[in-house]
Amino acid sequence: MGSIRVRESTQKLFFDFHYLGKRCREQTALENTASNRKKLESILKRIEAEITLGTFEYHHYFPNSPRAKEFTRQAEVQRAREAHDTPLFEAFSKDWLDEMKIQWRQSHISTVEGTLKNYLNPYFGEKEVGRITKKDILDFRASLAKVTTRSEKHLSASRINRIMTPLRMILSEAANRFEFSSPYHGIKSLKVPRTDVEPFSIDEVKQIIDTVRPDFRNYYIVRFFTGMRTGEIDGLQWDHVDFKRRQILVRQALVQGRLEYTKNDGSFRTIEMSQLVVDALNDQKKATGKMNFVFCTRTGSPLNHNNITKRVWYPLLRHLGLRKRRPYQTRHTAATLWLAAGENPEWIARQMGHTTTEMLFRVYSRYVPNLTRRDGSAFERLLLTEFDSSTHASAEEVFNEK
Structure with missing residues (x-):
């Protein structure tokens, strides 16, 4: 049985009862008077009756109680168990x-x-x-x-x-x-074959830049030499191009026709522009400088990448006799060209929006023979040096001397 009690420190009345095996004490703002006690005792009787019937909703009586949410959830679980029922x-x-x-x-x-x-x-x-x-x-x-x-x-x-x-x-x-065991426990994801990157060579890049429609030449220069993702370059606005510091500020991307923040913290980055990119953007400004988007339609709306891919990119590759590759390979091309040029891997990772250099070495190193000096060339030079100094000695004689 519950009771109405008075807190000595405040002389305020409070409920004292048990629910779901726990003692519950809920404070009220009422003074310790006979009429207030009678009022609360009437409420307590209703509470105990509802507990007995299984219809008691804790939050209906004590909505501000820290225990309301906990008991509401427990009641839902209990009802589901008793009815052997869960939502569809x-x-x-x-x-x-x-x-x-x-x-x-x-x-x-x-x-x-x-x-x-x-x-x-x-x-x-x-x-x-x-x-x-x-x-x-x-x-x-x-x-x-x-x-x-x-x-x-x-x-x-x-x-x-x-x-x-x-x-x-x-x-x-x-x-x-x-409170049931998830049936998904123990089910592993399907193994996904590793996607191989197919970057363009510097000669192929030059062919593409020299041949592409003039109104898309600057677009592809920026794609090839900044490593920007499709959504990032299509969502690039002039406010995020800093010519003074020669930087592109990647802050947003165009996703399904909407501008959204970059997909993760690493993607939120600053790209250092080469002179070729600076020149391309200065030239582009003559055409779209009064628009919001750097690369856009005549009306100023952002490009539709599917449309550009089908109408410009794939026809251009066919015309040049180059293997069909997704436009995203321009990003992979930037990474391999930077690595081949000997740029600092940490700098490249920042340009690409990677948080570490691990992906660079795992994904791109095979396209740059001397990147890690693990291509056999050092051993080759050692053998050549030894054999040259042996004046026509056989390999067996050289190694026996060692």
Whole structure:
């Protein structure tokens, strides 16, 4: 049984009762009078009756109590257990997405919404989150491997992993909230083949720059010699070009037609401009200097990279007889050219927006034979020196002398 008690230090009345195995003491602002006691005792009777019936909602009576949120969650879990019931996947995933939106860029929100609409809800929507099994998940992933795209290709391992990520997050949150073991536990991502970079040689770059349409010459000079990502150069505005310090300030990117902040802290960076880039941007300013975007349409709107790729980039490669490669290879080209020129790897990493130099050596070193001096040339010179000094001695004689 609960009771109404008085706190000696303040002479204010407070509730003292037990709920879900815990003692609860909730302070009131009422003075210790007979009428106030009678009023609170009436409320306490209702509380105890609702606890007995299983309908008590702690936050309805004590909305400002630190315990309200905790008890509300426990009550939900208890009711779900008693009813052997959890929300349907589609309803729960909607609540989950609404809670997560504040953390994500709009482009990522759109991607997750598309994944839910096209893949997850059609398969899991009518299932209770607490009744989804590991077999359900594995069957769903197997079904994705049979899906074909518009170009009649199967979904890649990387694409399947991206579809599975929201599912893992949703089930993990549901498991925490309703206290069951996530069925996703132990399921690993599909192994993704390493993507090989295909940078252009300096001769190929020169061919492209010399041949491309004049109105896109500056665009591709900046792409090839700054290492900017597609969204970064398409979202570049004149406010972020500092001619005095010869710097490009990468602060935003154009993603799905919207300007958004850069995707991570490393991408938020300053690029040092070479003279070739400075000259290209000075020339570009004559054409678009009165617009907001550095590279834009005649009306000032940003470029549509898919349109440019299909109408300018691929036709140009075909015309030059060069192997078809995505425009993103201009970024890889910048990295390999800087490395081949002997620039400091840490400086290159900052230019590229990498937080460490590890990716440079892992991804690009094979395109620069003398980058790490691990190409066998040092050993080759040693042998040549030894054999030259041996005046026609055989290899066996030289090594026997050693």
